[in-house]
Amino acid sequence: MNESAPQGHYSVPARQRNVLRLTPRITALVAACALMATGVMPATGRQQTPPPHLRKQGTATQLVVGGKPFLVLGGELGNSSSSSIEYMRPIWPKLVALNLNTVVIPVYWEQIEPTEGRFDFGLVDEMIREARQHKLRLVPLWFASWKNSMSCYAPAWVKTNQQRFPRAEDKAGRGMEILSSFSKENVDADARAFAALMRHLHEFDDDHTVIMVQVENEIGMIPDSRDRSAGANKLFSGPVPTELMSYLERHRDTLIPEFRVVWTDAGLKTRGSWEEIFGPGLQTDEIFMAWHFARYVNRVAELGKAEYKLPMFVNAALTRPGALPGQYPSAGPLPHLMDVWRAGAPQIDFLSPDIYFPNLADWVRKYHRSGNPVFIPEVGLGPVNAVQALYTFGQHDAIGFSPFSIESAVEPTSSLLAASYDVLAQLTPLILEHQGKGEMAGMLPEGAEQRAPQRVLLGGYILDVSYERPPPPSVPGVQTPEALAGGLVIATGPDEFVIGGTGMVITFAATTPGDPIVGILSAYEGRYVNGQWSPGRLLNGDQTNQGRHLRFVPGRFDIQRVKLYRYR
Numbered sequence: 001m002n003e004s005a006p007q008g009h010y011s012v013p014a015r016q017r018n019v020l021r022l023t024p025r026i027t028a029l030v031a032a033c034a035l036m037a038t039g040v041m042p043a044t045g046r047q048q049t050p051p052p053h054l055r056k057q058g059t060a061t062q063l064v065v066g067g068k069p070f071l072v073l074g075g076e077l078g079n080s081s082s083s084s085i086e087y088m089r090p091i092w093p094k095l096v097a098l099n100l101n102t103v104v105i106p107v108y109w110e111q112i113e114p115t116e117g118r119f120d121f122g123l124v125d126e127m128i129r130e131a132r133q134h135k136l137r138l139v140p141l142w143f144a145s146w147k148n149s150m151s152c153y154a155p156a157w158v159k160t161n162q163q164r165f166p167r168a169e170d171k172a173g174r175g176m177e178i179l180s181s182f183s184k185e186n187v188d189a190d191a192r193a194f195a196a197l198m199r200h201l202h203e204f205d206d207d208h209t210v211i212m213v214q215v216e217n218e219i220g221m222i223p224d225s226r227d228r229s230a231g232a233n234k235l236f237s238g239p240v241p242t243e244l245m246s247y248l249e250r251h252r253d254t255l256i257p258e259f260r261v262v263w264t265d266a267g268l269k270t271r272g273s274w275e276e277i278f279g280p281g282l283q284t285d286e287i288f289m290a291w292h293f294a295r296y297v298n299r300v301a302e303l304g305k306a307e308y309k310l311p312m313f314v315n316a317a318l319t320r321p322g323a324l325p326g327q328y329p330s331a332g333p334l335p336h337l338m339d340v341w342r343a344g345a346p347q348i349d350f351l352s353p354d355i356y357f358p359n360l361a362d363w364v365r366k367y368h369r370s371g372n373p374v375f376i377p378e379v380g381l382g383p384v385n386a387v388q389a390l391y392t393f394g395q396h397d398a399i400g401f402s403p404f405s406i407e408s409a410v411e412p413t414s415s416l417l418a419a420s421y422d423v424l425a426q427l428t429p430l431i432l433e434h435q436g437k438g439e440m441a442g443m444l445p446e447g448a449e450q451r452a453p454q455r456v457l458l459g460g461y462i463l464d465v466s467y468e469r470p471p472p473p474s475v476p477g478v479q480t481p482e483a484l485a486g487g488l489v490i491a492t493g494p495d496e497f498v499i500g501g502t503g504m505v506i507t508f509a510a511t512t513p514g515d516p517i518v519g520i521l522s523a524y525e526g527r528y529v530n531g532q533w534s535p536g537r538l539l540n541g542d543q544t545n546q547g548r549h550l551r552f553v554p555g556r557f558d559i560q561r562v563k564l565y566r567y568r
Contacts, residue, residue, distance in 0.1 A: 052211040058436025060397035061373035072400020076104035099421035109144040168227035195303040202308035218317040220329020225285035247343035258336035282325040289331035294344025301347035335366035354378035374398040386420035387486030394488025395442025419557040426528035444486040459491030462509040503554035515566035
């Protein structure tokens with residue numbers, strides 16, 4: 001393994017590099033001090049507000065942008081869309097029409113560093129300019145060492161020099177299309193490029209158009225369960241690192257249950273080889289690889305944050321039922337490996353799922369554990385996104401939601417998602433106010449039936465929610481899915497709820513002593529305009545079955561504000 005310093009930009013001695021790097025910042029600081037002395041300060045976003053960051057509110061983690069909490073109403077571009085300025089030009093207006101406020105956008109290592117040490121950020125800069133022009137924020141995805149497990153976006157000078165940049169190897173000693181996570185040369189090259197990107201964002205993105213960054217993309221091993229190169233085999237036969245064992249011992253009582261079972265079944269040992277600690281088998285291969293992937297990613301994030309400390313996350317391609325490690329992109333930040341990733345990658349702020357299975361609610365629950373914030377950077381594009389988004393924000397205090405290949409949205413997906421995001425945009429101040437306080441819930445059909453009633457306990461009441469089938473399609477050949485029903489509810493005060501959604505009928509019952517029957521004192525439909533409620537029709541008649549339930553018409557997204565009372 002060749003660990004000699006690469007040529008080009010980074011051949012400058014380390015001390016001199018630091019001086020060159022700091023000089024512009026020192027110059028800017030001196031200039032700012034001079035302006036302060038005159039009492040005049042330029043009106044730039046960076047000087048008025050801190051960079052985007054995370055903060056706690058109750059049990060929730062919020063993303064703060066421009067000094068205020070922010071919900072990502074997002075869409076992720078297709079894998080290749082942002083590689084071309086011309087291709088993107090007609091897409092920006094469509095993203096605005098979908099009521100997005102954020103675009104999740106790939107950034108490609110091979111395009112920004114086509115020659116080692118020489119960086120070209122022209123494409124990145126143009127994406128930022130276009131986003132600003134269309135009043136959109138950006139979440140870059142760093143497609144570098146790994147994208148969907150493979151190393152397809154690494155630069156040519158990396159791909160073609162396997163001696164310097166080794167690949168993972170299978171049992172036969174053949175190289176795989178996966179850069180080895182055990183190579184210092186690999187991680188150093190990736191980390192230098194990522195640090196250069198973050199440094200450039202810090203210098204170029206004055207108004208904080210970029211709000212978070214994903215490090216790598218859907219990391220994992222496939223079709224083998226682990227790297228079987230000589231260096232990897234030696235580490236696999238050696239002791240489990242003390243950093244991992246110390247973490248497990250400190251968090252013994254709060255480990256993810258699926259992971260704790262593996263350790264417990266092997267005897268809860270605190271010293272030994274990987275197979276001695278976790279037992280023989282594919283599950284130990286996966287734990288071993290997860291640790292080394294996490295350490296690699298941590299180094300990339302560490303150098304990036306040293307340049308510009310934005311929130312950073314990693315995403316996971318999820319497992320198919322019954323699949324074994326190596327049959328899916330194993331060892332990524334999957335639910336059963338969350339503790340390994342947390343131990344190995346403390347520079348990563350949260351772990352996120354890419355969801356393409358129908359049981360979205362179940363997967364989101366698996367990621368909303370042990371204080372991990374929920375952000376869905378990628379979900380299969382379809383009409384059901386419209387209710388999935390409402391549920392995810394309402395039930396899981398989510399930071400954001402983002403369907404994949406958003407530029408491909410067509411009817412009915414486009415109009416339904418736009419309507420849902422319009423409701424979420426109106427409710428954003430309320431959602432942010434009530435996050436982390438146990439005052440919100442999401443509603444979404446689950447299970448094979450997709451129509452089973454749901455019971456929600458909130459604000460001293462039981463909300464019994466049933467789901468309706470949508471009306472026949474109004475556009476020939478365009479069918480609204482039967483599962484398009486759901487929403488969110490916020491307890492805004494005593495006996496008062498604000499509810500947004502579609503295809504629901506909701507009745508109320510009391511959970512506290514007093515008069516046994518719950519009635520609807522008033523129910524208004526309406527809108528929030530600049531955070532203020534603007535009531536529309538009073539629905540106390542037929543629309544509420546003379547005060548017996550709330551109804552949200554299938555296929556239409558509404559907001560209703562209801563006040564309850566009790567009688568006998």
